[in-house]
Amino acid sequence: MAKCKRCALKTALSEADIEKMVGEVRSMRGIRLADDEKYAERLRICQACEKFEYGSTCALCGCVMQVRAMLSDGRCPYPCTPKW
Numbered sequence: 001m002a003k004c005k006r007c008a009l010k011t012a013l014s015e016a017d018i019e020k021m022v023g024e025v026r027s028m029r030g031i032r033l034a035d036d037e038k039y040a041e042r043l044r045i046c047q048a049c050e051k052f053e054y055g056s057t058c059a060l061c062g063c064v065m066q067v068r069a070m071l072s073d074g075r076c077p078y079p080c081t082p083k084w
C-alpha cells in the first residue's frame with residue numbers, strides 16, 4: 001500500500017480508518033463540534049475542492065477533513081480566501 005513519504009501514514013485511508021478517527025474525536029472531552037449542517041456543508045466544499053485528495057485529505061494542511069471539519073473552530077487553510 002502507498003505510504004506518505006513525509007509522515008509514513010497510509011496515504012489512502014479506508015472508510016473504517018476514517019470512522020474510527022471520527023469516533024475517537026467525538027468521544028474526546030472538551031472538544032467543541034460543529035453542528036451537523038455545518039459539518040455536511042464543509043465536507044461538501046472539500047469534496048469539490050482541487051486540494052482534496054484520496055477522499056479524505058487536504059493537500060494544504062494534511063488533515064483528514066472528515067475530522068477537521070467536525071471541529072467547531074476548524075478552518076480551511078486555503079490561501080487568501082478560505083473556502084469555509
Ligand code: SF4
Nearest residue numbers: 046049058076078083
Ligand atoms: S483547501 Fe479547504 S476546502 Fe480545500 S480540501 Fe483543504 S480544507 Fe477543504
